[in-house]
Amino acid sequence: MIRWMTLCVVALTVAAVADEPRWTIDAKMSRITFTGRQMGAPSKGEFKKFSADIRFDPANLAASAVDVTIETASADTGNRDLDTELKRPNWFEVERFPHARFATTSLRGKGGNVYEAAARLTIRDITQDVVLPFTLDINPDSADPAQLLAKAAGELTISRSQFGIGRAEWRDTKIVADEVVIRIEVVARRRK
Numbered sequence: 001m002i003r004w005m006t007l008c009v010v011a012l013t014v015a016a017v018a019d020e021p022r023w024t025i026d027a028k029m030s031r032i033t034f035t036g037r038q039m040g041a042p043s044k045g046e047f048k049k050f051s052a053d054i055r056f057d058p059a060n061l062a063a064s065a066v067d068v069t070i071e072t073a074s075a076d077t078g079n080r081d082l083d084t085e086l087k088r089p090n091w092f093e094v095e096r097f098p099h100a101r102f103a104t105t106s107l108r109g110k111g112g113n114v115y116e117a118a119a120r121l122t123i124r125d126i127t128q129d130v131v132l133p134f135t136l137d138i139n140p141d142s143a144d145p146a147q148l149l150a151k152a153a154g155e156l157t158i159s160r161s162q163f164g165i166g167r168a169e170w171r172d173t174k175i176v177a178d179e180v181v182i183r184i185e186v187v188a189r190r191r192k
Helices: 002-019 080-087
Strands: 022-025 031-038 041-047 050-055 065-071 099-111 114-123 126-141 144-159 179-191
Touching: 041 080, 050 179, 099 126, 126 179
Parallel strands: none
Antiparallel strands: 022 050, 022 179, 031 041, 031 179, 050 065, 065 099, 099 114, 114 126, 126 144, 144 179
16 A cells, blocks of 8 residues: 555656646757866866756756756867766766766755755766855846746765765875865756
């Protein structure tokens, strides 16, 4: 009986999320960047390839969800040698772990256009709970009045060592800092 009730609750939750408005990401206008520090100097990069399943209604955050998949091999720092190094086993080990994933567990309004996404972030098959504060503006799309245009921006700081990023000689946080700032800038559209 308990198992049947649990299945019903899960089915209703999935159905509620499935009914929320689905947004289509604009890949050309959206970015996921990262900034670390190497020998005290900032080192920046961007993940060029990612996809997102966004079901979001500001009036029903309990049934909204965001699920982002990032191709780790798409990390681009503008330095070919560093990009090659990031693909290797000491860093992202892209052949074994081709994707990172950010999947929300809850979304919360903080007032005005400010929100907070509690999520599970998985890198190298290591999952950690994170919280991404972000701003979100939704307006009519000036290019197509039948659509809404959403612009979200936010950032969170992670510990690379907690995800097993930077192994062997790269574990020393005096050379490469442990903190990495991940910034998102997402543009998405949906029909009204």
